[in-house]
Amino acid sequence: MSKAAVLCALVPLLLLGLGLVLPKAEAVHPPFSPPGAGLLLGADDIGQDVLRVLAHGTVTTLGVGFAAGVLATLIGVLVGGSAGYWPRLEAPLTRLTDLVLAFPRLPLLILLALYLKPNPLNAVVILALFGWPSTARTLRPAVAGLREAGYAQVARTLGASGLYVLFRHVLPQITPLLMVNLLLEIRFALVAQTGLAFLGLTDPSQPSWGLMLFQAFQQNQTFTTSYWLWTVLPPAVALTLTVLALSLPLLGDERRLDPRLRREP
Amino acid sequence: MFKATRTFPGLLLQYMGLALLALVLNFFLLRLAPGSPLLSLEQAEVVTALSDEQRQRLLSLYGLDKPLWMQFVDYLGRLLRADLGSSLYYNQPVSTVVWPYLERTLLVVGLGFVPAALLGLGLGLFSALNHRKPWERSLLAMLVVLQSLPPFLIALLLLLALAVLWPVFPAVSTLLPGQGPLDRLERLALPVLAYVLWEVGLFYLFARGAFLSVLGEDYLAYARAKGLPESLVIRRHLLRAALPPLVARTALILSASFGGVFFIEAVFSYPGLSSLSLIAIARFDYPLLEGIFLLTLSTILLFNLFADWLVLRLDPRVAEGM
Amino acid sequence: MSLRVEALRVAFPGPDGWVEVLEDFSLTLSPGETVALVGESGAGKSVFIETVLGLLPAGCRVSGRAWFEGQDLLSLNPAQLRPWLGRVLAWVPQSAAQALHPMLPLGFQLREALEARGVPRAEARRRVFELLEALDLRPAERVAGQFPHQLSGGMRQRAMLVAALAQRPRVLLVDEPTKGVDTERKAQVVALLRQAQALQPELAVLVVTHDLELVQAIADRVVVLYAGQIVEASSTSDFFQAPLHPFAQALLAALPQRGLQALPWAESRLVQGCRFHSRCPKVMERCRAQAPPLISRPSSEVRCWLHD
Numbered sequence: 001m002s003k004a005a006v007l008c009a010l011v012p013l014l015l016l017g018l019g020l021v022l023p024k025a026e027a028v029h030p031p032f033s034p035p036g037a038g039l040l041l042g043a044d045d046i047g048q049d050v051l052r053v054l055a056h057g058t059v060t061t062l063g064v065g066f067a068a069g070v071l072a073t074l075i076g077v078l079v080g081g082s083a084g085y086w087p088r089l090e091a092p093l094t095r096l097t098d099l100v101l102a103f104p105r106l107p108l109l110i111l112l113a114l115y116l117k118p119n120p121l122n123a124v125v126i127l128a129l130f131g132w133p134s135t136a137r138t139l140r141p142a143v144a145g146l147r148e149a150g151y152a153q154v155a156r157t158l159g160a161s162g163l164y165v166l167f168r169h170v171l172p173q174i175t176p177l178l179m180v181n182l183l184l185e186i187r188f189a190l191v192a193q194t195g196l197a198f199l200g201l202t203d204p205s206q207p208s209w210g211l212m213l214f215q216a217f218q219q220n221q222t223f224t225t226s227y228w229l230w231t232v233l234p235p236a237v238a239l240t241l242t243v244l245a246l247s248l249p250l251l252g253d254e255r256r257l258d259p260r261l262r263r264e265p
Numbered sequence: 266m267f268k269a270t271r272t273f274p275g276l277l278l279q280y281m282g283l284a285l286l287a288l289v290l291n292f293f294l295l296r297l298a299p300g301s302p303l304l305s306l307e308q309a310e311v312v313t314a315l316s317d318e319q320r321q322r323l324l325s326l327y328g329l330d331k332p333l334w335m336q337f338v339d340y341l342g343r344l345l346r347a348d349l350g351s352s353l354y355y356n357q358p359v360s361t362v363v364w365p366y367l368e369r370t371l372l373v374v375g376l377g378f379v380p381a382a383l384l385g386l387g388l389g390l391f392s393a394l395n396h397r398k399p400w401e402r403s404l405l406a407m408l409v410v411l412q413s414l415p416p417f418l419i420a421l422l423l424l425l426a427l428a429v430l431w432p433v434f435p436a437v438s439t440l441l442p443g444q445g446p447l448d449r450l451e452r453l454a455l456p457v458l459a460y461v462l463w464e465v466g467l468f469y470l471f472a473r474g475a476f477l478s479v480l481g482e483d484y485l486a487y488a489r490a491k492g493l494p495e496s497l498v499i500r501r502h503l504l505r506a507a508l509p510p511l512v513a514r515t516a517l518i519l520s521a522s523f524g525g526v527f528f529i530e531a532v533f534s535y536p537g538l539s540s541l542s543l544i545a546i547a548r549f550d551y552p553l554l555e556g557i558f559l560l561t562l563s564t565i566l567l568f569n570l571f572a573d574w575l576v577l578r579l580d581p582r583v584a585e586g587m
Numbered sequence: 588m589s590l591r592v593e594a595l596r597v598a599f600p601g602p603d604g605w606v607e608v609l610e611d612f613s614l615t616l617s618p619g620e621t622v623a624l625v626g627e628s629g630a631g632k633s634v635f636i637e638t639v640l641g642l643l644p645a646g647c648r649v650s651g652r653a654w655f656e657g658q659d660l661l662s663l664n665p666a667q668l669r670p671w672l673g674r675v676l677a678w679v680p681q682s683a684a685q686a687l688h689p690m691l692p693l694g695f696q697l698r699e700a701l702e703a704r705g706v707p708r709a710e711a712r713r714r715v716f717e718l719l720e721a722l723d724l725r726p727a728e729r730v731a732g733q734f735p736h737q738l739s740g741g742m743r744q745r746a747m748l749v750a751a752l753a754q755r756p757r758v759l760l761v762d763e764p765t766k767g768v769d770t771e772r773k774a775q776v777v778a779l780l781r782q783a784q785a786l787q788p789e790l791a792v793l794v795v796t797h798d799l800e801l802v803q804a805i806a807d808r809v810v811v812l813y814a815g816q817i818v819e820a821s822s823t824s825d826f827f828q829a830p831l832h833p834f835a836q837a838l839l840a841a842l843p844q845r846g847l848q849a850l851p852w853a854e855s856r857l858v859q860g861c862r863f864h865s866r867c868p869k870v871m872e873r874c875r876a877q878a879p880p881l882i883s884r885p886s887s888e889v890r891c892w893l894h895d
Contacts, residue, residue: 397645483680483682483686484686484687484688486686487680487686488688489641489665489669489672490672490673490678491673491699491700492669492670492673492674492700492754493673493700493703494669495666495669501691502688502691505688505690506688508690509690579690580689580690581689581690582734582736
């Protein structure tokens with residue numbers, strides 16, 4: 001499964017690389033030109049090279065997704081870890097997590113998007129604010145289970161501070177769980193960002209996969225001609241492959257999918 | 266959703282708190298957002314040369330000249346009278362504007378939800394009972410992949426496959442004035458299909474997990490050892506034990522489906538709540554937007570409250586803090 | 588009318604191939620007698636019960652026979668075995684709290700198997716209420732209407748016995764009835780098992796335990812398991828007066844205090860020679876090289892070269 005995931009990741013990573021080297025797209029080509037020599041993915045409605053737009057869109061999309069995912073995981077680790085590690089914090093932090101989790105994400109996301117007119121930085125913060133509770137919720141019981149483990153107790157008796165024990169002794173024990181959560185958080189942020197852009201709720205000057213789809217859907221001839229082939233298909237394929245690359249590793253993690261099976265003799 | 270609360274009044278209290286919070290956010294975030302309703306009024310009514318006095322009169326007509334907190338109090342007062350205000354853009358009561366759109370969204374959810382739930386729960390049970398057979402692994406892999414795709418991507422891929430490459434259905438699900446979706450079933454097909462495909466995966470994965478964890482319980486082995494026929498073990502013991510979490514999750518998925526259907530509608534340009542909200546956003550039509558969000562939020566909260574209440578009724582242990 | 592187990596072998600798939608959990612296990616349970624199966628945890632005691640009841644996880648290897656009234660129970664598939672369960676072989680599992688369905692009322696769980704077998708509801712209810720009263724779960728009507736979590740631990744344990752006896756089984760398989768139970772409650776368990784046989788004199792009882800007090804109080808015969816093999820089988824009085832196998836002697840002398848170290852369960856089965864030799868105080872050269880067979884003595888059997 002992980003081999004397939006790497007294979008899927010190749011395309012978005014290649015685009016990311018291109019986005020970092022290629023200059024910004026400019027409206028210099030005849031609008032709606034089909035793919036051809038020197039214009040691998042044709043041109044869009046205002047005559048920009050679609051490949052360049054796609055490559056730069058990849059930088060935004062992956063950048064926002066990864067940054068927001070990492071930030072969300074960090075917040076989740078701090079909240080969930082503290083709730084699991086310090087019994088006194090458990091009740092209030094669990095309450096807070098449940099509260100955010102209970103809130104309908106999408107309407108609020110749209111409200112916030114309207115309010116902040118997200119540039120990429122705002123988007124990262126907003127998405128992280130919505131993403132962290134799931135990590136916090138999975139982490140709390142895992143940390144609580146390790147709190148009383150021998151090495152943690154020894155470290156405490158030796159005078160190590162709580163945060164030190166949490167980060168140096170407890171969290172390394174649950175790295176696999178953390179990695180799974182990181183993937184899920186990145187996936188959520190990336191998908192949500194693309195969704196908002198697809199609705200036209202992000203900064204129109206910042207190219208992203210969602211924005212490309214939004215702009216293509218604004219054109220009348222997109223699906224009546226073959227224009228969709230080079231404007232809709234590339235971002236859709238890139239998004240599909242990215243989502244698969246982020247999801248396939250989860251398949252191998254039996255524990256996530258199979259809650260406890262029957263015991264040893 | 267809240268593990269700590271065990272009584273219905275407690276639940277109710279918590280949800281009322283959430284609802285109030287939602288109202289506050291709903292109201293203030295919109296007012297603080299950039300853009301002004303006057304801007305859209307000006308565009309709409311082509312009144313570029315308004316005098317200050319006229320401008321003021323217009324603002325006070327909509328109550329937009331008062332301080333923000335006064336507007337909020339007015340807003341709450343109107344809500345209590347079940348008055349959602351009137352749309353600035355359509356110049357009609359919000360409820361009148363929203364209803365036909367809401368009806369069309371509910372149609373997609375209504376047509377898609379039951380098949381998706383039955384299919385997902387059925388496949389999940391089947392999968393759990395045949396756990397560890399090689400073909401079960403492939404079924405699992407397929408549905409994990411399906412479930413990982415966001416709804417608008419599923420809709421987009423369906424659109425490309427069934428409307429563009431192999432045009433069985435129209436790519437655009439818009440309706441002419443006076444047409445109901447039921448008059449044009451082929452336009453309803455793709456949104457409903459996308460909705461079903463998206464939700465099947467959610468139901469399946471959760472149901473499979475819930476059934477598997479019950480299958481590992483001692484009381485299931487004991488039910489078999491009592492000599493009960495397998496059909497009874499499954500019907501009575503397995504389904505009964507998995508019921509509370511499944512019910513809770515079903516309500517959660519139903520409430521989440523308002524998010525998913527939003528994107529699905531946008532992909533097919535289906536004239537549901539999604540397209541209405543986009544219109545309202547483009548026109549800075551606060552009352553309309555507030556009305557839509559209020560309806561969505563309260564529906565979601567109501568479903569969650571209902572789920573928690575059902576769990577309270579279904580699991581004798583929850584009410585006693587076990 | 589007795590349960591006769593012959594040459595039973597059970598193996599679990601392990602990371603390095605098959606691990607024998609039970610080997611060459613033969614045992615006869617006659618009507619009216621109580622047999623105690625003792626041994627350390629991991630010796631394979633509970634696996635025996637799970638094998639007979641068809642509860643082993645998929646992928647285990649089972650061979651041997653378990654005869655009851657001319658039928659080999661081990662040759663039946665799960666669906667064919669089902670009619671024998673409950674009515675012939677009744678199980679009293681270790682943890683009543685986990686064996687009762689948390690969301691079904693107790694009375695319903697006690698009578699549902701009867702009803703599934705065509706006993707009319709009124710008759711099933713009457714039988715269950717009688718047993719509840721007999722086992723001091725009173726008032727029966729109220730107890731039957733409660734959910735498992737509303738009962739005390741002792742009440743649940745008695746309810747398990749009601750569930751087992753309601754179908755008037757021939758063989759009762761009791762798994763660790765005194766595990767984690769204090770002395771006072773232990774006396775209750777003993778009384779309960781005696782009561783079961785008083786209610787049904789023809790009942791054969793197999794108790795799996797490592798609690799020797801319980802064994803002395805209720806058993807007619809004792810079978811000692813070590814690392815998946817029977818190492819001694821004798822009458823209770825012989826066992827307590829003159830145990831033959833060094834492991835049995837160690838058990839009786841409560842040797843763990845003298846430094847008897849248990850091996851991990853999979854490892855203990857891969858030992859060359861007698862499986863007990865590394866822990867045996869009377870180990871001889873022969874024990875390291877050659878595994879002893881089960882040797883018949885006048886009134887008992889023992890797996891030890893000392894008695895060759």
